[in-house]
Every structure is written in C-alpha cells, then in structure tokens.
Amino acid sequence: MKLKLHWQVLIAMFCGAVVGVIFQLVYNAKPSGWLYTLIISLGTIFIRLLRMVIVPLIFTSIVSGVSSVGKGKNIGRLGLKTFFYYMITSIFAILIGLMLTNLIHPGYGANIPITNDFNPENLKTPGSPVQILIRMIPLNPIKAASTGDMLGIIFFSIFLGVVLTKVKPQTQDFLKKFFDSSFEVMMKITEFVIKLLPIGVFGLIVKAVSTAGFDLFKVVGKYMLTVCAGLSIHLLIILPLIFYLFTRINPIYHFKAMASTMITAFSTSSSNATLPLTMRSVEKNVGVSNKISSFVLPLGATVNMDGTALYECAGVIFISQVLGLHLGFAQQFIVVLTALLASIGCAGIPSAGLVVIFIVTQAVGFKDVDVGVIIGTMLAVDRPLDMFRTMVNVFSDSVGTTIIAKSEGETNLYPELKK
Numbered sequence: 001m002k003l004k005l006h007w008q009v010l011i012a013m014f015c016g017a018v019v020g021v022i023f024q025l026v027y028n029a030k031p032s033g034w035l036y037t038l039i040i041s042l043g044t045i046f047i048r049l050l051r052m053v054i055v056p057l058i059f060t061s062i063v064s065g066v067s068s069v070g071k072g073k074n075i076g077r078l079g080l081k082t083f084f085y086y087m088i089t090s091i092f093a094i095l096i097g098l099m100l101t102n103l104i105h106p107g108y109g110a111n112i113p114i115t116n117d118f119n120p121e122n123l124k125t126p127g128s129p130v131q132i133l134i135r136m137i138p139l140n141p142i143k144a145a146s147t148g149d150m151l152g153i154i155f156f157s158i159f160l161g162v163v164l165t166k167v168k169p170q171t172q173d174f175l176k177k178f179f180d181s182s183f184e185v186m187m188k189i190t191e192f193v194i195k196l197l198p199i200g201v202f203g204l205i206v207k208a209v210s211t212a213g214f215d216l217f218k219v220v221g222k223y224m225l226t227v228c229a230g231l232s233i234h235l236l237i238i239l240p241l242i243f244y245l246f247t248r249i250n251p252i253y254h255f256k257a258m259a260s261t262m263i264t265a266f267s268t269s270s271s272n273a274t275l276p277l278t279m280r281s282v283e284k285n286v287g288v289s290n291k292i293s294s295f296v297l298p299l300g301a302t303v304n305m306d307g308t309a310l311y312e313c314a315g316v317i318f319i320s321q322v323l324g325l326h327l328g329f330a331q332q333f334i335v336v337l338t339a340l341l342a343s344i345g346c347a348g349i350p351s352a353g354l355v356v357i358f359i360v361t362q363a364v365g366f367k368d369v370d371v372g373v374i375i376g377t378m379l380a381v382d383r384p385l386d387m388f389r390t391m392v393n394v395f396s397d398s399v400g401t402t403i404i405a406k407s408e409g410e411t412n413l414y415p416e417l418k419k
Ligand code: ASP
Pocket: 269, 270, 271, 272, 305, 307, 308, 346, 347, 348, 349, 350, 351, 352, 353, 354, 386, 389, 390, 393
C-alpha cells in the first residue's frame, strides 16, 4: 500500500514530535548521544540537499520561464501584478497583527527575566531595507550564486531571460533548449530529494521539539498565542478568501495541493530551503506553468513574507507593552510601514524575522540596550513561531502564483477538479 506523500510526511511529523518529547524529558531539553546525533543528522542532510539544488534550480527555472514569457511588456505586467499581490497581502497581515496585539495586550504582565546576558550586536542586520533595490543588482553574478544571494541571482536571471528573446533566432534556439533541458534536470534532482521528505521532516521535528525551552513558554505564552492567532486568521481566513475572490475555486483544493510543501516550510523554518518543493507543488499539483511560477515564486520566497510581516508588527507592539510604553497613532503607523520593509528585507532563512525586528524597534526610537533582553527572550522561544510564520509565508507565495496564473488565462489548474 502506497500512502500519499503528505500523509507520509504528517505521520513522520507526529512520530518526530513523540520522539522529541521523549528526548526532551529524558535529557531535560539538552539531548545528546549517538542516537540523537544520528536522528538530527537526517534533518540536516535533508536541508543540505534542498539547499544544494536551490541556486541551479532557480537560475535555470527563471531563465527558461522568463524567456518563454517573451516580450518586455508581458514581464512588466507580471511584475506589476506580483508587486500588488505581495504588498496587499502583507499589509493585511500586518493589520491583523496590529489589531490583535492592541486587543489582547500580550505584553502587559509578561514577566521577562532580565538576567539574560544578551548582546543585541550579534543580531544586527547588514544594511537597511531601503537599499534592497540597489542591492538587487549583483556586482558579480557568479559570486551572487556562490554566496546564495537570492535577489542578486533573481535579478541576473530575469535580465538574461529577457535578453534571450532579443538575440538572433539561431542563438536563441540553442540557448533556450539548453536552459529548458537544464531546468528539467534540476526538477528531476528535486524529485529525488523530495522522496526523502518524510525522513528529513522526522529529524527536523525531533530537533525542534527536544530542544524547546518549555519553561520560557509560560512567561511569554500569551504573546505566542497572540502571534499564532494572527497567523491562523491570515492563513485560514484572509488568504483563502482572497484566493476564492480571484479564482472562484474552492481553497480546499489549494490546501491539498500544497500540503507537503506547507509541512516542509513548517519543519525547515526556511522559505528558501522550501522553494524547490514550492515550485514542484505549484507546477505539478496546481498546474501553473513554469513561465509564471518561475517568476513569482523565487521572488516571493525572498520578498513576500506575510507571516513575518505580521510577526514584526506584533513583536514590536509586544516589546513596547513590556516596556510599559503606549505607542500613539503616528508611531503605530511607523510600525506598520517599517514592518512591511523589514519583511521585504528579511532573508528566507530560520529566525531571520527576529533579526530584522531591530529595523522596526529603531524606527520607533527604542534603544537596542533597552529591547535587547526582551528580544533575547523572544529568540529563546522563536522556533515554533518561526515554523508557523514560514508556513504562512510560503502559502501566500503559492496563492499569489495561482491567482496570477489564473489572471493570465491559465485554465488547466487542479487536475483533481476535472475528475
Ligand atoms: N524563517 C522565515 C522564512 O524563511 C523568515 C522569518 O524568520 O520570519 O520565511
């Protein structure tokens, strides 16, 4: 009997949680031993395999996809739609975070232990989000690829894809075939890696559960619940509504198509590492063409982070409440704006959302020394929140891609619907 991939992954997740709790209890959140090392290595190996394929996959996928979209005008139209989708959904998410933290007041009475010797310097983000546009242009595309500079790779690949449509037909034919075939091979590698998904998820969940500092959860439980409530509203109400409004398709189909990708995002806490899976699910299960998905998804993994945007806003309001400060309308407006920028500038890697929170705290005038301890505590309990917000980030990318594909006239979506 062959179980569907998402069932296998769900079972792996459940088993991982059980084994993680056992390790947590036996070793008091500091597990060790050969068996433990072996199990968590499974997760590490899986993430390394995914990361191995990211750069060649997005490079060949974007060049092949963009060169099929053809004219600059089409790319411009796709770009505009993508931009609007990213902005609007992120702002929705931020407003949910703002509303909930103002209603629930998770920061009042949070008894944060001030004894942590936490150094905020270690968490500083390089560069400001205002420079993102400039930073997108890589000085050296090969270096961008070797350092995993996603925006640099994306910029160069889109450029190359567009120019490919402007060279003489002979050259165009030859290179197009080359990139199309390379992309096919990269997708094949991805397929192989995905076969290991249940094993990887098992290792990752064991690690996350066995090392969680449950004591601190009690101190900041209300804050964690507030963020989770906000993320749930965005994931289960707002995004499905937007999806239905633009596609007229039952969102359940989309959740089904994206199930294993969402679990991967949850277990890896990284939109980037999940990208190969997101692309495969959106193309194979949803049925979106590579033309659209190769343009919208890699950009989305780095730029569109609804969960992170919500978290930035909720996190800063929480900090202000712990400090006993009341933020006025103007300051809350600054929080909304900078939370959006921070989510755009945030890398799709674990805990990056907490790192960029300094952009927002500084914008409202908090000093690093004052907020350092609070952010240190937030860091200690960040993992589960990071898992959840990454899942929302990735899901939003996939919804955007489907909406844009539909608006571009793609009709072969959800093969299940046709049965
Ligand atoms: N881990 C998140 C992601 O990769 C970013 C964050 O920390 O919020 O999407």
